[in-house]
Amino acid sequence: MGEPYKKQYAQELFDTREGMDSLRFYTNGLFVDMCEGPHVADTGELPADGFKLRSIAGAYWRGSEKNDMMTRIYAWAFKSKDELKEHRRRWQEAQARDHKKLGKELGIYTISEEIGKGLPLWMPNGTVIRDELEKYMRELEFKDGYKRVATPHIAKTDLYHKTGHLPYYKEGMYPFMHIKEGEGDEGTTTYVLKPMNCPHHHMIFGAEKRSYRDLPLRLAEYGHCYRYEDSGSLSGLLRVRGMCMNDAHIYCAAESIQEEFLAVMEMHRVLYEKLGIHDYYMRLSTWDPEDPKGREKYVDNPAAWEDTQVRVREAMKESGLPFDEVKGEAAFYGPKIDFQFKTVTGREETASTNQLDFAIPEKLNLVYTASDGTEQHPYVIHRAPAGTHERFVAFLIEHFAGAFPTWMAPVQVKIIPVGESFTAYGEQLENELRGEMVRAELDRSSETMGKKVRTAIKQKIPHMLVIGEKEMSANTVTVRRYGSEDQQTIPFPQFKDQLATTIRTRALDAARIF
Ligand SMILES: [Zn+2]
Incomplete structure (x- = not known):
């Protein structure tokens, strides 16, 4: 009684039936509350100096302005004064390092409503940081035998049907452009801003006759991609709609996978060491053969999944870098390795995503002539050690608290x-x-x-x-x-x-x- 919101919530769970299991009650003596708990029986159990009320803010019930305005109270509560103090210190440090705050103060980037949400504009100082980072990555890639390519920002949607990204990926793309290039319905071509660089690089692989002697072929580009993220999720440089990725695709035969992956991991290690990033680990995402929806989620080729996962795992062990494994998080075309960082606040971020792809070359009919004269599909390693400029620079602003090392500093x-x-x-x-x-x-x-x-x-x-x-x-x-x-x-x-x-x-x- 007297709890209209809890009543409404319980009613909704009851009506849908689905959520009834998540309804919880917490009992404390005579007091029963619809809440996960736990509650203390007496405030005397709380250390008086272990908590602090921080701020209050107005919030609409269920996030809709049609509903009542409620008051949200922010507080910190710890078991001891020292833990509270330590948390507060970290929080203040994080506030001071916030990439949105420093990004503005240091003239790194701006977001203009007139250009559009999630489309950062790099100011002169930010452009220096990007350029220096890019120059360094180009050098590392050059030493590892990569070749640079350059590709346009758009492509025909047919290409993404062939790769299998459409229709599943449609929500993540900008709306399509229908352009009349000939007579009648047949004459309309549909283009889209590219959400990834892979298919463009695949077309470069396919443009010439390839032999096993050309492999591994490593094509690199700091490529621009566009993803239509939900406007509510956009945030500074961390969540954007336009991004520039430290991308490359390595086309190789099965027997080179391990060696190539090892070199990719070594490149990550060298880059992170150069920047003083020590708190990171790798996460291997594999397929889940028991997933009932597995046939929709993953390319149906159990032998290829098992084989590639073993090769990738072996490379990870050999690298000596820490890693863990999660089932069921792989890309639809192969196993995935993420590099996870801890930020100043202890928040975990994915800095770089790498994948092994055994399916799309077949879909796009990419082939090379093997040493026995047969035509084979290459494997593709997708890799991006410095992630996107947007995400990586946001991370670096916080990592260096805006005080970049001399080689990257906008003004030295x-x-x-x-x-x-x-x-x-x-x-x-x-x-x-x-x-x-x-x-x-x-x-x-x-x-x-x-x-x-x-x-x-x-x-x-x-x-x-x-x-x-x-x-x-x-x-x-x-x-x-x-x-x-x-x-x-x-x-x-x-x-x-x-x-x-x-x-x-x-x-x-x-x-x-x-
Ligand atoms: Zn790719």
Whole structure:
């Protein structure tokens, strides 16, 4: 009585019958509540300093504005004051590192209502970070024998029917474009923004006659994809509708799967180490032969499933990286390996998804001539160690708290003259550094030196060069690093050499990794 919402909820469960099993009651002495529980019998059981009311907010019952407005109370409750304190510290840290907040403050990206929801625009600073990351991935891929390709943003929908993505994947795609290219109904062609790069790369594989000598063929592209995510789920750079993926497809014979997968995992390890990411593991998603809906969910080829899973699992063991396994989460065309990260708040995120595909090459009739002269379908490894730029940069903003290592930092050096009379010396340093492709900027404002330093710190610029009379006359610079109060006066050529090494080796000199 007096609980209209609980009554309505119970009634709905009762009406549908389906949910009746989920109705729970919790009893505490004479008090019975329709609730999962548990409840304490007495508030005296709670440590008075273990909880904290945080905030309140209005929320419509069941999320509909036609319903009553309710009050939602946010609180933290822990067993002890220390646990609460630790949680609060992590929470504050997470707030400070939030990629949406820092993304705006540091000029990394913006979202314009006039362009559209979920379609981030990369600002100059964000573009530097993307470009540097992309350049690094290109180098790793080049060393591993990848070849780069470039493909358009759209394709005919027929292609996705052939691969089997349609009709199942339709909801995840932007609406189709029907374009009249000839006479009558026959003359209409349907195109769609590509939700993935694979079929485009497959067409490149199929464009030439391939022999076993050409394999493994590794085609790489930072490819743009579009997925029509629900507007309610869109969030900053983490959930978007337009994304650019560190994609590649490796076409190989069965006997190379293990070796290729191993190289892919090694590339992940090298990348993550370069960025100081240590808290990650791999998750192998396999098919579930007992799933009653298995025939709809997975390509019906039990032998291929068993064979490929063994090969992938062996490669994972050999890599020495930690992994676990979940049944029933595979892609419809083969086993999947996700790389899972823990964020600052302890939230788990999928940073990269890799799949082995034994079905689509057959559907698209991709073949190569084997050493015995027969035509065979290749296996395809889909891999994306740096995921999408959107997701990966969001993660990196939080990981580095916006203070990127020098090689990725949008502005690497800020030159701060203590007065106007040193502007010319500042310009000379700026030109010299820019001549060596260093992103150096001279602060030309008429602010005080203290204000200029504070601005550079706010922008999280890794190196500040303070210059005045002493520096100008001796061709030296007073260097201050972001995150440190120390400063050191050294000859300018020495600074330049040190900086060049830091950038060339892509040193992990970020000030704040969690
Ligand atoms: Zn793919």
